[in-house]
Amino acid sequence: MSTAGLDRRTRRRQATIEEILDVAIELMEAEGVAALSLSAVARRLGMQPPSLYQYFPSKMAIYDALYQRGNELLRDAYRSAGLTANTDDQLELNLIVATAFCRWCLAHQVYAQLMFWRTIPGFEPSPEAYAPALESIQDLRGHLQATVDAGHLHPDAASDEGIALQTSMMAGLISQQIANEPDASFEGGRFIRLLPTVLEMFYQHYSPTRGK
Amino acid sequence: MSTAGLDRRTRRRQATIEEILDVAIELMEAEGVAALSLSAVARRLGMQPPSLYQYFPSKMAIYDALYQRGNELLRDAYRSAGLTANTDDQLELNLIVATAFCRWCLAHQVYAQLMFWRTIPGFEPSPEAYAPALESIQDLRGHLQATVDAGHLHPDAASDEGIALQTSMMAGLISQQIANEPDASFEGGRFIRLLPTVLEMFYQHYSPTRGK
């Protein structure tokens, strides 16, 4: 990530790579994820299209780099929300980080579509690009486990099933919001504003006294 | 829909249109929704690509026709599940129709992606193509209202919010399943098998005694 201590040319190269990715995201925001055109990217950069192949071996490689960048950004947003939260209540903390997660997805719909819907024909993320997504899932698992340990949830909440349940419910709100009301605010969105409700349902379902 | 009583030429024409749509769906299943190629469709039909323009004014029109067809098929699958269900229990009936809905989406992922994710750049369904989707939502509302009337759910369950909640939760399971385990069976899918659980949570949340 840091550019210090490197070759001058290597630094310039890295800057160009970032610039390509920035332009790609911008164009996808304007035209749609699947409508990304390398020619348009090159035009925007004042290059000829084949020159891009100095930096990425294919269009899919650009998607892959963006997939990775998105997962890193989301992981960081998620973590920093957990770290800066000022509360002792584990359940409230869960709401805070879940809100941060959903907020990020709605503010970065292009990334979200690339990361969670996987609708680009022929695109399969590389293990390297997928790694930060696994970290995010681990973080979520940690949050749930901490809530369990604090006695606020049944142990099953931190199981694979509990995680699948929570991610599915959040993914449902996010995908419905993006597909049906992409421009609504976080507070006003018909679907996303149900996030606290949905978390309540989750807590209810995994209440510590479940199964007597 | 019926081809009886029409011009001979009109009948042949209608058959060709259906054939084009069938081939388009087949290719999208194999290559991805966004990877549909009119040239490939024409090749499969033994035509030259421009000939397709006798039947559809553009590629988007084909997407639109498929969008409509998918919504009609889903509406019919949903309705027939409700009609053939053999139960007196309104809650069980809900599970049956919800299951039919999810089953259809997983069995027809191409349609589902087109209908619910809207990831084709520049595609906006026509009002005509959208109409059957509205019917499906009305059917869902009817089911929820009937459950409320039977005294099994709080009246809020059939409100706009209740419907948004239920559709979001189902959409979450479906989208997670399609994105992460598209080839899993309905019973074995890590996400979709949570459907009964999720409905339980919904019933719990909208229990008739809610708010005392």
Add this chain to the structure above:
DNA sequence: TTGACTTCCCTAACGGTATTAGGTTTTCCT
């Protein structure tokens, strides 16, 4: 049966795309 009209399908062409091949110029390190 003839003539007109429509439908169907074709070829040719335009401007766009991703990508490869190969050459030239610029940049930088030793």
Add this chain to the structure above:
DNA sequence: AGGAAAACCTAATACCGTTAGGGAAGTCAA
């Protein structure tokens, strides 16, 4: 300063969606 490597170019290939225009075949009325 020499030489390597990086950066960028032009040209070309093989696709794509779409438009223009023409010819053959089917259909209907006189």
